[in-house]
Amino acid sequence: GKLFVGYNVGMKWFFAFLIGIGKLLLLESYIRINISVENFAGWKFSLTFNIIQKSYLAGCLIYILINLALVFSSVYIITQFAPAAAGSGIPEIKGYLNGIDIPGILLLRTLIGKIFGSIGSVGGGLALGKEGPLVHTGTCIASLLGQGGSTKYHISSRWLQGFKSDRDRHNLVTCGCAAGVAAAFRAPVGGVLFALEEVTSWWRSQLMWRVFFTSAIVAVVVCAAMEGCKSGNCGHFGLGGFIIWDISGGQEDYSFEELLPMAVIGVIGGLLGALFNQLTIYVTRWRRNYLHKKGNRVKFYCSKEKEYNDLATIFFNTQDDAIRNLFSAKTIHEFSAQSLLAFVVMFYTLAVITFGTAVPAGQFVPGIMIGSTYGRLVGIFTSLTFLFAYHTISLLTCSTIWCICRYALLGAASFLGVSVQMTVSLCVIMVEITNNLKLLPLIMLVLLISKAVGDAFNEGLYEEQARLCGIPLLESRPKYEMRKMTAKEACGNQKVIDHTRNGETLVIGLMLRSHLLVLLQSKIDFQYSPLPCDPRGGSQRIGHNFSEFAKPVSSKGISINDIHLSSDDLEMYIDLAPFLNPSPYVVLEDMSLTKVYNIFRQLGLRHIFVVPRGSRVIGVITRKDLLIEEETDSTTMELQSTSVRF
Amino acid sequence: GKLFVGYNVGMKWFFAFLIGIGKLLLLESYIRINISVENFAGWKFSLTFNIIQKSYLAGCLIYILINLALVFSSVYIITQFAPAAAGSGIPEIKGYLNGIDIPGILLLRTLIGKIFGSIGSVGGGLALGKEGPLVHTGTCIASLLGQGGSTKYHISSRWLQGFKSDRDRHNLVTCGCAAGVAAAFRAPVGGVLFALEEVTSWWRSQLMWRVFFTSAIVAVVVCAAMEGCKSGNCGHFGLGGFIIWDISGGQEDYSFEELLPMAVIGVIGGLLGALFNQLTIYVTRWRRNYLHKKGNRVKFYCSKEKEYNDLATIFFNTQDDAIRNLFSAKTIHEFSAQSLLAFVVMFYTLAVITFGTAVPAGQFVPGIMIGSTYGRLVGIFTSLTFLFAYHTISLLTCSTIWCICRYALLGAASFLGVSVQMTVSLCVIMVEITNNLKLLPLIMLVLLISKAVGDAFNEGLYEEQARLCGIPLLESRPKYEMRKMTAKEACGNQKVIDHTRNGETLVIGLMLRSHLLVLLQSKIDFQYSPLPCDPRGGSQRIGHNFSEFAKPVSSKGISINDIHLSSDDLEMYIDLAPFLNPSPYVVLEDMSLTKVYNIFRQLGLRHIFVVPRGSRVIGVITRKDLLIEEETDSTTMELQSTSVRF
Structure with missing residues (x-):
């Protein structure tokens, strides 16, 4: 109730x-x-x-x-x-x-x-x-x-x-x-x-x-x-207040001449990100094929670790501090272009190799580190170019060292946008972790460019990884071939075995395999006659309570091998009607597969029935039927000027 | 192609x-x-x-x-x-x-x-x-x-x-x-x-x-x-940079004692917002019933305008400046509690009365004004209370005048959250227009409280207004009664008149009324025999091009009254098959109306067909069928450890 x-x-x-x-x-x-x-x-x-x-x-x-x-x-x-x-x-x-x-x-x-x-x-x-x-x-x-x-x-x-x-x-x-x-x-x-x-x-x-x-x-x-x-x-947790890497203030102005190097950052970010995704695919495949043919987990120890830490100890302690330094304006003299270049090449290589090993591994912070390093590099070259072009750096709006750390932020955004394929949420997260709202239009611009470049090559890291792991992820965009396929063609593989006596297949209902296994295991619903024991649908049947059917989260549940049926049991019948879901989702056979795909994605389905085109129809439901009004006077208030057409 | x-x-x-x-x-x-x-x-x-x-x-x-x-x-x-x-x-x-x-x-x-x-x-x-x-x-x-x-x-x-x-x-x-x-x-x-x-x-x-x-x-x-x-x-446009009302800086700390007055702001915001929505409904109904029975547009001139501007000239010039002053910390001495109270009462009344008149009217800025005024009031009383309780204001973290303008921002957020029913987007907009990210947790907290209070009374302003205008908006939550209704019960009103010769109603396809009207008006598809002129479906028919069927945006299109058919025309037939959408959406008759409601909302439908339960079935489509792989080697890379269950 x-x-x-x-x-x-x-x-x-x-x-x-x-x-x-x-x-x-x-x-x-x-x-x-x-x-x-x-x-x-x-x-x-x-x-x-x-x-x-x-x-x-x-x-x-x-x-x-x-x-x-x-x-x-x-x-x-x-x-x-x-x-x-x-x-x-x-x-x-x-x-x-x-x-x-x-x-x-x-x-x-x-x-x-x-x-x-x-x-x-x-x-x-x-x-x-x-x-x-x-x-x-x-x-x-x-x-x-x-x-x-x-x-x-x-x-x-x-x-x-x-x-x-x-x-x-x-x-x-x-x-x-x-x-x-x-x-x-x-x-x-x-x-x-x-x-x-x-x-x-x-x-x-x-x-x-x-x-x-x-x-x-x-x-x-x-x-x-x-x-x-x-x-x-x-430890470090309480430091910095609510903002992790606070770089607010001091970054008021940017000139339009800077839009070109920013676009360059976007392009570089797109290329590097796409390359990163592609390399990780190759590394994962290679590792799976040559190192460890069975299973997906490979024991892999990073042999270059020595080199990495050898250079890294110059720069930083933990990655958080490294990013704080890269974003910060006060440390400009500590980073020469050479060491930044060396760092980005090494870290990039290491991140590619580390990816997919048997350790818990996030991609966000490495992405920020790679991105902000090459962003800083571009920033240094930009300021040098402006210096040569105008002979004095004080003429420019990009005169302060703030300029360079702004480039670091943009580089991080562009790389992450391609590698993890986020747009709006990435913008918000970047703003929330740096507390700098005024860079938002620039971040959006750079993201647009880098994502456009990156999309030309491959999909995001997570999608590629999910595909490598065999997870049947439905991507946001249906395949092109689906436009010309119909629902009937797609369901050719499955056989629906539930025939009625006339030999026709009818939609009766849907039952999950796990529920069927529970019924088979408990055996209390077995009966001798093939007729339903209760013609009304059997709502008073209390042989089962719902908790029996509740599947434990992400564990295997009952397997078909766990159930042992005697030869007597195999002669018995089960009335499945009380346990069926009587209203599964259906589509007509002529529906384009693109439409079916969208239904799957938007309703989160795992299976859908296909029915033939010439089905009998009972009626049509329109929006008006779904508006059940509680107050009766509101119907009298409908206006002449806003008519509804169906 | x-x-x-x-x-x-x-x-x-x-x-x-x-x-x-x-x-x-x-x-x-x-x-x-x-x-x-x-x-x-x-x-x-x-x-x-x-x-x-x-x-x-x-x-x-x-x-x-x-x-x-x-x-x-x-x-x-x-x-x-x-x-x-x-x-x-x-x-x-x-x-x-x-x-x-x-x-x-x-x-x-x-x-x-x-x-x-x-x-x-x-x-x-x-x-x-x-x-x-x-x-x-x-x-x-x-x-x-x-x-x-x-x-x-x-x-x-x-x-x-x-x-x-x-x-x-x-x-x-x-x-x-x-x-x-x-x-x-x-x-x-x-x-x-x-x-x-x-x-x-x-x-x-x-x-x-x-x-x-x-x-x-x-x-x-x-x-x-x-x-x-x-x-x-x-004019004012270039001022203030990218941020409209910049109040960043200076608002670092808040003590936990302040959470109570902030919760109070949330409750007040919820109550005032719900009252506002309710009052606007009453005013709109009263106006429609008594002032202007025909049509929905009422010529209404605000009779209290004199009073409003009389007080308002003390405070402000345009609303933008008023909000800037209300959010600002430098103007504390200009706002006494009395004038704030007088202002909020008057502005609230005026906003309620103005709502629904025949002028373009936004609710966002009035909402910010009302909210920030009472927020500032609460802030003043809070600081006074703390002053009495501790005898000196300097003991408190809420010692600076920043405290009060923070309350103004929270008040604005709480009022808007209830009246326009936004949550995440309101948070982001508030942060983006004020450039103050550190208040985000407080804004979220206040929004939670005020929205919980407001939801107990009524829905948002826009939903109520849409309902008053007779727009059949499907809200996010289906009605409770729908849980026990089936799709069959809901479609009782409509008659499906497309009977076949056997007297059965079959799903053949769907056609928009506007398209039918175009066909009737052009008359070039009329034929004498009831049989289809082209048994294959008639793809080579070129009597119409698509632009004829394209309905102009939001204009009335062709009405049934514009079409004049002679008595000869009424004896003719049209083969509708080439113009039909052969794959409309269908549901089974037993489906719960809540599910139907969700399908309507999530797929954005305007009509759906209901078919009987015992329909013939062709097959089942699962996720695997939708994953058309371009590369054949990816199927060999599936892992044993991640199995997919359907």
């Missing part, structure tokens, strides 16, 4: 709230990762420096050993304990929210593996970030909250298990994804948009408001945590 | 670009409205002051006369020339993008009426804004560009008429809507989100990228225009 629905809605909101609070846990893990990484790094660097003063070789060796140990531990965790925790996790989440059921990505085991694997891999100095894994962590927490804890480890609470339907779980995971971004980048609005643009292919306005609610709670919780961290015992 | 599609896609992008550039026109009109308003206001005030120094009564009289003349001219334009240009226009656009065809809202006549009506009404000092009309102006320009000019006034160019399908037009209008917001508030990202959240009920990722493209072009054009306006001949 209405009460139950009210209860249900209330519970959903409570869950959205819980996820927000559950980000306390996430925040905890975030702080822990941060502190661990910083502590490791600090300890590592001080130890190395101490030893280097005695012997260069020994210091170098110790440094390599520590990093190898950290990376090894991360790889060990991933390969032995939680294989689903490898990579950034965003392609898998994207696949899940696209409508595909990928086992293992939302388990407690994955969550733990992700957190500790992240500490190892980021602390070990690999060319990868921790933001992607944090988003995955957020979705894991949301999903675990939704099912009331882990079922495998028997720490689930019963009253939390109210949300077993696929749609509820999908909504919770979307909220968790937004909360993850909101916590990782301290960008609440960016989180909402990320969940919207990058992750879900279908979307309801109701969901938007709930996602917004979760993000707002996260933002408030983050603020509160930063208040509590002011004493300084949270 | 592929070439044509490529051409089509290219044209679409070119259009998105054109709309961006077409905003130059909009910008032109924006600047013109701004300059006109400021010139009128300046001239008005200086004249009044001059006369007041001689005679108080004469000055007052002159002032009223000028304002009345301006408002009269606006009302005259609207009532006589362009009735569709009244109001903010956003409810109508929302209806159009929801899938409803509302005649007259996208015409050249409406565009002109909107621009000049806006100048009159805003310059006349009514309690309304110019942003809503600007958004409407943006959509008009987009739609006119799409159909290649106005057909009625014969200024259309032929090569621009490529986009006659409803979907293309819908996309163009969405782009125009986003561009309007981007230009009006100088908030490009906010524009994209506004188009997404407020306006469209169905949305594709492809569309998002195109909308983003348009917004970016607008942002760059706005920047360029501001560069050109630095000489100062554009």
Whole structure:
């Protein structure tokens, strides 16, 4: 009844709230990762420096050993304990929210593996970030909250298990994804948009408001945590306030002459990003074919690590600080063009090689580092060009060193726009992490150019990765060939075996395989006669309650091999009518496959029935039929001037 | 072929670009409205002051006369020339993008009426804004560009008429809507989100990228225009840079004690906003019932105008400046609590009364004014309370006067959140117009509270207004009763008259009434025999070209009364097969009406066929069938670890 629905809605909101609070846990893990990484790094660097003063070789060796140990531990965790925790996790989440059921990505085991694997891999100095894994962590927490804890480890609470339907779980995971971004980048609005643009292919306005609610709670919780961290015992976390890399102020003017080098940044970003995506594909394929033919996880230890850290120790401590320096205007004299060039080439190579190894790996921070380095390079060359052209740098609006760090920001945006294929959410996240709103038009311009260039070559990193992993992601644009295909042609592969006695196939209803397996396993509905035991549809049947049919999140569930039927059982019948979904989605056979594709994407379907064209029709529903008015007087208020045509 | 599609896609992008550039026109009109308003206001005030120094009564009289003349001219334009240009226009656009065809809202006549009506009404000092009309102006320009000019006034160019399908037009209008917001508030990202959240009920990722493209072009054009306006001949337009009301800086800290008064602001905002919506409904109904029984447009002259301006002249010049003062920290001594209270009561009353009159009226700026005034009031009382509680104000973090203007911003956000029902886009727009990112968590918190309070009472202003205008808007949430209704029950009203000879109704195809009318009017397809003239479906029939069927944008098209059929004609037959859409959307009769509702909203439908449950079925399409792989090697790369279940 209405009460139950009210209860249900209330519970959903409570869950959205819980996820927000559950980000306390996430925040905890975030702080822990941060502190661990910083502590490791600090300890590592001080130890190395101490030893280097005695012997260069020994210091170098110790440094390599520590990093190898950290990376090894991360790889060990991933390969032995939680294989689903490898990579950034965003392609898998994207696949899940696209409508595909990928086992293992939302388990407690994955969550733990992700957190500790992240500490190892980021602390070990690999060319990868921790933001992607944090988003995955957020979705894991949301999903675990939704099912009331882990079922495998028997720490689930019963009253939390109210949300077993696929749609509820999908909504919770979307909220968790937004909360993850909101916590990782301290960008609440960016989180909402990320969940919207990058992750879900279908979307309801109701969901938007709930996602917004979760993000707002996260933002408030983050603020509160930063208040509590002011004493300084949270490492770097409390620093910088709500903005991660604050570069506001001082960047008022830009002249129109600068639009050309900015366009150049966009083009370079597009080319480098597309090249990056292509190289990662080649590396992943090569690795799969030659290194490790079985399975997808490869133990790969970055052999060039020594070189990387050798140069890197000149520049930075952790990646956060490196980006702060790259964006900052005060450090211009520290970066010569040569070292920037050397850095971008090495880091680019390393990021390509690191991609796809068996560690939790985010692509966002490496992308910012590559992008801001070449952006800074372009900025330096621009100011030199202007210097030669005008003989004095003070004539230009680009006279201050602010100019160069603005280029760094634009370079980061252009590279990320191509590699992770975000537009609006990337703009918002870039603004939210740098607190510089005045650069927004330039960021948008550069993004436009770089994405136009990059799209000519390949798709985004996440899509390519998902395709390599065999996830049947429905992309935003249907293939060109579909325009001329009809629904009838596409469904040629499947056989519908449910024939009636006349030999005709009729649409009776739809049943999930997992439900059928539950019925077969329990055997209590078996009957001897093929006729329905209750002609009215059997609503009073109480042999099953709903929790039996609730599938555990992303675990395998019952397999057909687990069910043992005797030869007597095989002679029995089951009346499936009470368990069927009587109204599956249908399309007509003549419908263009492009239209079918859009229906799949926008309604988030996994299967649709095709019916022949000459079907009987009962009637037509129009918009007017859907407007059930509660007040009767509102119909009298309709105006003559606004008529509705169908 | 592929070439044509490529051409089509290219044209679409070119259009998105054109709309961006077409905003130059909009910008032109924006600047013109701004300059006109400021010139009128300046001239008005200086004249009044001059006369007041001689005679108080004469000055007052002159002032009223000028304002009345301006408002009269606006009302005259609207009532006589362009009735569709009244109001903010956003409810109508929302209806159009929801899938409803509302005649007259996208015409050249409406565009002109909107621009000049806006100048009159805003310059006349009514309690309304110019942003809503600007958004409407943006959509008009987009739609006119799409159909290649106005057909009625014969200024259309032929090569621009490529986009006659409803979907293309819908996309163009969405782009125009986003561009309007981007230009009006100088908030490009906010524009994209506004188009997404407020306006469209169905949305594709492809569309998002195109909308983003348009917004970016607008942002760059706005920047360029501001560069050109630095000489100062554009009035207020060039001032303030890219940010309209810049209040960044100085607002670093807030204590947790302040969260309580902020929550109070949220509650007050919710209550006031809901009251505002309710009052506007009552006023509109009362006006319709008693003042002007026929039609919906009422000539209404604000009788209290004298009082309003009497007080208002103490405070401000134009609304832009008023908001700048309300948000600003430097003017604290100018606003006493008494005058703020008096102002909010008067302005609130006037805004309610003005709403729904026959002038172009935006709700955004009045909302900001009301909200920031009571927010400032709460801020003053908060600081006084803290002063009494702690005996010295310097103990508090809320010690500076920044505190109070922060409350003003929060108040504006809370009121707008309830009255126009935006969440994410409002956050982004508020941040973009004030350049203060650090308040984002607080804005989100206040919005949450106020929207929760407001939703308990009624829906947003635009939805209520759309309902009052009789636009069958499908809201985001289906009605509760629909859960228990089936598709069969809902389609009881319509009769499907297309019987076959057996007496059964079959789904053959769908035809729009406008197309049928074109066929009936041209009469060239009439034939004597009821059999199809061409059994293959008649693709070589060239009696019609597509441009005949292209309906002019939002004009009435052909009416059934325009067609005169002789008694001979009535004996003839038409073979409709070549003109039918052979694959309309269908649902099964047992489907819950909630599901049908969601299909309507998410696919943007206007009609759907209902077929009986026992239909024959041809097959099933799953996700795998939709993944047409171009490369054959990618199928071999599928992994064992990620299995896909259907």
